[in-house]
Amino acid sequence: MALVSLRDVSKTYPPSSRNGSPVTAIDHVSLDVEEGDVYGIIGYSGAGKSTLVRLVNSLETVTSGSIQVDGIEVSDLRERELQKLRLGIGMIFQQFNLFSSKSVWKNIAYPLEVARTPKAEIMARVEELLSFVGLTDKAKNYPEQLSGGQKQRVGIARALATSPRILLADEATSALDPETTQEVLALLKRVNEEFGVTIIVITHEMDVIQTLATKVAVMDGGRVVEQGDVFDVFSRPREASSKRFVSTVVRGIPSPTELAVLRERHEGRIVTLSFRDGNTSQGDVFLRLAQAGIAFELVYGGINDIRGQVFGHLTLALRGDPPTIDAALADLATTVEITDLGITGDETGV
Amino acid sequence: MDDLIQLLPKLGQATVETLYIVALSLLFGGIGGLLVGLGLYTTRPGNLYSNRLVYGVINVIVNVFRPIPFIIFLAAAQPLARLVVGTGIGNTAIIFTLSLAATFGISRIVEQNLLTVQPGVIEAARSVGASRVRIIRTVVIPEALGPLLLGYTFVFVAIVDMSAVAGYVGGGGLGTFAIQYGYRQFNPIVTWAAVLVIILIVQAVQFFGNWLARKALRR
Ligand SMILES: Nc1ncnc2c1ncn2[C@@H]1O[C@H](COP(=O)(O)OP(=O)(O)OP(=O)(O)O)[C@@H](O)[C@H]1O
Ligand SMILES: [Mg+2]
Numbered sequence: 001m002a003l004v005s006l007r008d009v010s011k012t013y014p015p016s017s018r019n020g021s022p023v024t025a026i027d028h029v030s031l032d033v034e035e036g037d038v039y040g041i042i043g044y045s046g047a048g049k050s051t052l053v054r055l056v057n058s059l060e061t062v063t064s065g066s067i068q069v070d071g072i073e074v075s076d077l078r079e080r081e082l083q084k085l086r087l088g089i090g091m092i093f094q095q096f097n098l099f100s101s102k103s104v105w106k107n108i109a110y111p112l113e114v115a116r117t118p119k120a121e122i123m124a125r126v127e128e129l130l131s132f133v134g135l136t137d138k139a140k141n142y143p144e145q146l147s148g149g150q151k152q153r154v155g156i157a158r159a160l161a162t163s164p165r166i167l168l169a170d171e172a173t174s175a176l177d178p179e180t181t182q183e184v185l186a187l188l189k190r191v192n193e194e195f196g197v198t199i200i201v202i203t204h205e206m207d208v209i210q211t212l213a214t215k216v217a218v219m220d221g222g223r224v225v226e227q228g229d230v231f232d233v234f235s236r237p238r239e240a241s242s243k244r245f246v247s248t249v250v251r252g253i254p255s256p257t258e259l260a261v262l263r264e265r266h267e268g269r270i271v272t273l274s275f276r277d278g279n280t281s282q283g284d285v286f287l288r289l290a291q292a293g294i295a296f297e298l299v300y301g302g303i304n305d306i307r308g309q310v311f312g313h314l315t316l317a318l319r320g321d322p323p324t325i326d327a328a329l330a331d332l333a334t335t336v337e338i339t340d341l342g343i344t345g346d347e348t349g350v
Numbered sequence: 351m352d353d354l355i356q357l358l359p360k361l362g363q364a365t366v367e368t369l370y371i372v373a374l375s376l377l378f379g380g381i382g383g384l385l386v387g388l389g390l391y392t393t394r395p396g397n398l399y400s401n402r403l404v405y406g407v408i409n410v411i412v413n414v415f416r417p418i419p420f421i422i423f424l425a426a427a428q429p430l431a432r433l434v435v436g437t438g439i440g441n442t443a444i445i446f447t448l449s450l451a452a453t454f455g456i457s458r459i460v461e462q463n464l465l466t467v468q469p470g471v472i473e474a475a476r477s478v479g480a481s482r483v484r485i486i487r488t489v490v491i492p493e494a495l496g497p498l499l500l501g502y503t504f505v506f507v508a509i510v511d512m513s514a515v516a517g518y519v520g521g522g523g524l525g526t527f528a529i530q531y532g533y534r535q536f537n538p539i540v541t542w543a544a545v546l547v548i549i550l551i552v553q554a555v556q557f558f559g560n561w562l563a564r565k566a567l568r569r
Binding site for chain 1 (some may be wrong): 473478481484489568
């Protein structure tokens with residue numbers, strides 16, 4: 001049984017004005033998040049990502065379908081039971097949403113007070129969390145005195161205060177610069193690995209998925225258009241929107257305009273070798289080309305590493321005797337996927 | 351001038367009376383305004399106790415009564431004062447009517463200031479399982495405390511202003527004093543003495559209110 005399970009979930013907002021039309025933010029979505037997963041949800045603005053996670057802790061109620069958290073049907077819960085459910089689900093936000101009238105210490109203590117934790121325990125727990133997020137010396141400060149990265153660390157500490165099993169992160173790094181983003185992502189990774197917290201991360205940035213997530217769902221217009229292991233989606237995106245997201249971090253097969261530029265600068269037969277299965281060795285491929293007496297030049301592409309699994313697309317310009325090249329490519333085709341982009345001056349290969 | 355010296359004890363008594371009327375009106379009107387303001391804020395569509403009907407009703411009541419000039423309201427509410435506090439004249443009646451008028455005025459100020467609280471902060475409190483009552487008590491009000499204190503300071507000055515007409519229904523205070531011993535006796539010095547006391551009270555309270563608000567905002 002998945003820890004969080006959505007079955008055919010839809011959410012429609014009523015029209016905002018009298019003659020407006022209702023907005024279907026979530027459209028028949030099913031997905032399962034297993035205990036220990038870092039589940040990424042990626043999509044463009046308005047795709048319904050925030051709505052989807054807000055359904056999980058019932059900040060928003062479903063229009064139809066079923067959401068189960070740890071086997072409990074969320075939409076059946078009454079206000080009081082919901083409050084208990086929410087103590088087990090932490091949430092962090094793009095704009096941090098810290099209480100500006102409370103000190104860092106009080107912010108982190110807040111969920112514990114809600115849970116009626118004894119005072120001595122609150123003291124100990126807050127100290128522990130402060131040291132976990134590295135803000136022990138900021139306990140007495142107020143949110144306005146912190147940097148964005150520090151604010152989000154307070155947000156994380158607050159979300160973890162009641163030791164929830166699930167953490168929802170809604171664009172948690174979108175307001176941060178790249179370096180701070182990496183810090184916060186590293187912290188979230190520790191939360192997952194050290195405490196075994198299941199994390200659902202929402203983002204529109206593919207590199208957040210690449211660094212953090214184990215599984216990913218791609219959303220478009222309220223639907224999940226593709227889901228699966230991050231490696232699979234990255235190495236073989238099927239849907240147009242998945243391909244676009246993947247292309248933001250993975251240099252794939254050059255587009256026609258890119259190819260034209262490459263042709264101006266490089267001579268020979270241009271081919272793209274796609275490494276997709278995570279264990280084909282580039283070294284082996286290069287060695288075989290060299291042994292066949294083919295001169296090659298790497299002209300485009302890159303190799304990505306997702307949790308130790310390697311994949312990527314390398315575009316090479318090959319020079320040599322055409323039959324030799326044909327033979328070598330036929331040989332390589334057994335281990336890597338080859339896209340033949342043709343010879344400069346000869347467009348027939350495309 | 352000699353008149354004024356003779357009238358000093360009366361001026362002192364009038365000052366105490368004004369402070370008494372204003373303090374009690376601010377207390378009752380402040381509590382009433384906070385409750386009605388919270389009602390407006392929480393039942394507003396999309397908020398914690400979102401309820402279009404209740405919001406609409408409170409909103410109309412406030413809109414109807416708030417703009418009535420106080421001196422007219424004082425006369426119009428006399429039967430109600432008689433019903434509730436047993437008398438339509440004197441300081442008790444004026445405190446009752448002032449509290450009522452202040453409730454309407456303050457409720458809008460409270461509503462406006464509460465609306466400045468970021469919805470995200472309320473969402474954060476909901477996400478940790480806080481109940482709605484707890485959110486109002488521990489998040490909404492504390493987050494808006496600075497501007498609320500400034501709003502109440504502003505209202506204090508308005509209540510001092512309104513309390514000056516207490517004489518019309520037999521109440522006392524500095525307004526009554528200035529009319530009775532200054533204006534009617536053609537003695538501007540006495541009038542100006544009352545004005546000076548009012549300026550001092552208002553300045554002191556304004557200063558104190560600003561200080562409190564600054565402390566709440568930690569700036
Ligand atoms: N409270 C609401 N009332 C009405 N419509 C809403 C509400 N919240 C969201 N929507 C609509 O639902 C759709 C999905 O919104 P949502 O916030 O889930 O998107 P998102 O993927 O999180 O976008 P972003 O990346 O901009 O945060 C949008 O069309 C939005 O306008
Ligand atoms: Mg969003």
